[in-house]
Amino acid sequence: MLTAKQHELIRFIQQRLEETGISPSFEEMKEALDLKSKSGVHRLISALEERGFIRRLPNRARALEVLKQPGDATPASRKAQSASTNDNVVDLRRAPAARPTPANDVIEVPLHGRIAAGAPIEAFEDYNSLPVPAALLGPGDHYALEVSGDSMIDAGIFDGDFALVRRTDVARDGEIVVALVRNEEATLKYLRRENGMIRLDPANGAYDPQVYRPDEVQVQGKLSGLLRRYH
Structure with missing residues (x-):
């Protein structure tokens, strides 16, 4: 007993x-x-x-x-x-099939710091980790970034959210990516290619697209999910 x-x-x-x-x-x-x-x-x-x-x-x-x-x-x-x-x-x-099977696997994902959803800001080195339900992550290597700013609010990405990012250096037009600009600043934006240039589009009408030469932008990952804390 x-x-x-x-x-x-x-x-x-x-x-x-x-x-x-x-x-x-x-x-x-x-x-x-x-x-x-x-x-x-x-x-x-x-x-x-x-x-x-x-x-x-x-x-x-x-x-x-x-x-x-x-x-x-x-x-x-x-x-x-x-x-x-x-x-x-x-x-x-x-137990009967109708009973829900909890997905209780939690993975510690590296938390790299803050990333701008606005004007680019510096992306920091690893300093912490974030526990993430495995069900939110697909295959591949992932890391997390805390979102700063409101330029992606129309895509449902808000200030203080944690962006879950799959590491990759390639992306298709229209995907939300982590873009390293001029090897020193990082931002979270829609990726577009236009007239031989790279355009990083916000999801907020109050912000203008950012246009760079291809050699000025390096894709460092694609958005795969979000975590949000409610206070």
Whole structure:
């Protein structure tokens, strides 16, 4: 049998996975269970892991998978096995198809700094990382940039958003790219080629396109997604 705290924790983890697709942090688990320290959360997680209720996904930040959950009906294939112990446990890997399967993989993506959605500003070197749900990223190598400015608001990109960018040095006309201008400034814009020149178009009528020679612009990635924090 599980202790009251173990039961409460596994319910909380499963609820957060179903609501957000991301495992709760240890701080969130500590607060939800009204524990005094994170060491108590570690002990509960280890006990649940040893009993086969959850497992930690390797090489993922904040990634827990619920394997089975107390309090539900036991699947038919396990009735005989569990009758003697009266575990009353369901294996979530055999749950009905209608039950949502949380995408709880989280990948730490390098956060390179701020990028302009306006006049170009300097793009900084790596100084941090950003946890991103793997479902938001496609194949390839990715990094993140914090958006500064409002020149891409008509494309749904706002000041303070985090642009998720797939590394590439090629792009088609009309794609939103990270463009390094004159090897020193970076900006987020629509890429267009016109009369032998490179035009970087904003998505805000208050801003004018920026036109450069091809040798002045280097594509450093294509926009693949956005993260937004609500305060």
